[in-house]
Amino acid sequence: MLKTTISEVYKYVDQEVKIGAWVANKRSSGKIAFLQLRDGTGFIQGVVVKSDVPEEVFQAAKAVTQESSVYITGKIQKDERSPFGYEMLVTGIEVIQAAVDYPITPKEHGTEFLMDHRHLWLRSRRQHAIMKIRNEIIRATYEFFNEQGFVKVDPPILTGSSAEGGSELFATKYFDEDAYLSQSGQLHLEAAAMALGKVFSFGPTFRAEKSKTRRHLIEFWMIEPEMAFYDHEDNLKVQEEYVSHIVQSVLKNCELELKTLGRDTSKLEQIKAPFPRITYDEAIKFLHEKGFDDVQWGDDLGAPHETAIAESYDKPVFITHYPTSLKAFYMQPDPNREEVVLCADLIAPEGYGEIIGGSERIHDYELMKQRIEENNLDLDTYKWYLELRKYGSVPHSGFGLGLERTVAWISGVEHVRETIPFPRLINRLYP
Structure with a gap:
């Protein structure tokens, strides 16, 4: 047979x-x-x-x-x-x-019940479709970066410092010294880019962020490219071409899965480069016109603000040139305006929020040293990172795409907990 x-x-x-x-x-x-x-x-x-x-x-x-x-x-x-x-x-x-008394029956079940039985819930048509779309995004990611001449590099998960300089870290003991689970592979990827030109990683990252929103996970996966000799403008072009590629790949190869989820594919068909861009200044002005008087210049943008901006476009929109005070220490200041940096957040349509954060990186040794000191970071810990600006430094840029938020947006799923096989949330480490 x-x-x-x-x-x-x-x-x-x-x-x-x-x-x-x-x-x-x-x-x-x-x-x-x-x-x-x-x-x-x-x-x-x-x-x-x-x-x-x-x-x-x-x-x-x-x-x-x-x-x-x-x-x-x-x-x-x-x-x-x-x-x-x-x-x-x-x-x-x-x-x-022969299975006996299978717990997930065709009737309605509550979210907590389904999360407790995540190992079985994955078998449903809906979860199967989401996982297939996730897999297609990953496949298309490798396809895009391989075709563009990038080299896959695997940065460490255990690190001695934070990529962002923040406190939302999971600490552990590394024999007799302190170590942390990686928030991002970016710093090590910058070193790899100085050796290999264009690199990318795909791996898990961890944020000890006590958030319960539908956009947040404790453990999530990121795609992080870093590119030597790429400036801010070059960086934006790679981002919009990459996002366009993965969306069109899902439309082509996951037609049945999108139909299973009831996804309105007409909205995805419009996702083709180039993407619209507005500056942070323009975003603040726009929000004031829309009645968001609570946000002032220098404030970070929250989910309602991002959603309001995204609703004005049928494609993802870049918000560029955020205030220096809001962003990480390694971002290159605008040469014409030092109070803002050459960065961009890419906001997905339909209320899914930021899916990419990226920037041109500081390549000047003295400026990077100054920023490390201003952020009260230990110079010895960041010595190797600073040395990248000492031995043949070049302009370079990179970004990070959050896989689960991207899966949620493309598949039309409301909560990111459905976009990863076994989600890790504030109150969930099981199964």
Whole structure:
């Protein structure tokens, strides 16, 4: 018997095949049973007609329980009514393991219940679709940066200092000295860029931030490119081309998943470079015109402010040239206006907030030393980072894209907890 997967059945129309699967759901009448089957690659309906199969096969179809594992054989045929386009006329069922009292039933469940059973919730059609979109974004990320001549570099997760200079760090002991879980691989990637030109990383980052918003996770994944000889303008072009690439890749390769989630793809079809840009000054003026009198020049922009700005555009929008006081110590000041830096946050449409933060980095030794001291950072700890400005320093830029927020935006999911297999939140370290 030919063995295949659900995603490959289109190759075997009118042929009999064998698939290893789980029974996601079922319904039956006196003469026919419908089995909703999944195997990780996709979902397909298995139709068991009593008159066409031995009695024991039909009885097995009626008795099989939700999430039981099976080997199922049958003939593949096209089905225009199915979102997948195919169904299986079942001829045989072999139960591998019969599941009893599966906790997640087709009825409604509360969020906490589903989060407690995240290891099982991942099996649902909705979660399957989100994870497939996440995977496509990752695949397209490697494709984009490889085609652009970037080298993948893996910065350390255990570090002796903070990339941002902040206090939201997870501390641990590294034998007899203090260490921290990485907030960002940026500083080490700058060193790699001085050796390899254009580099990027993809890995986990950690923020001990006591936030409960739908946009925040304690552990999340970031894509972080760093580029030697790239200025602020060059940096923005890479960002908009990269985001355009991943959105169009999802539209092309995840049509069924987007349909499963009910995503309005017309909004995604507009996401093509170039993206609109406004300065921080213009953002403050705009917010005042919209009645946000609570925010003044020098204040950071919160979620309501970002959403109000994003609603004026049908593409992601760059907010550039933030005040120096709001941003990290390593950002290059505007040569024409030192109170602002050459940076940008990329705000996604539809209320999803910032998905990218980036900047041109300071490349002058004396200025970087001054900024380290002004931010009360230990010069010895940052000695190696400062030395990058001592031995062949060049203008360079980079950015970081938060994967989970990007998955949420592209897939249309409200909360980032659904965009990572096992979310880590303030109150959740299980499962």
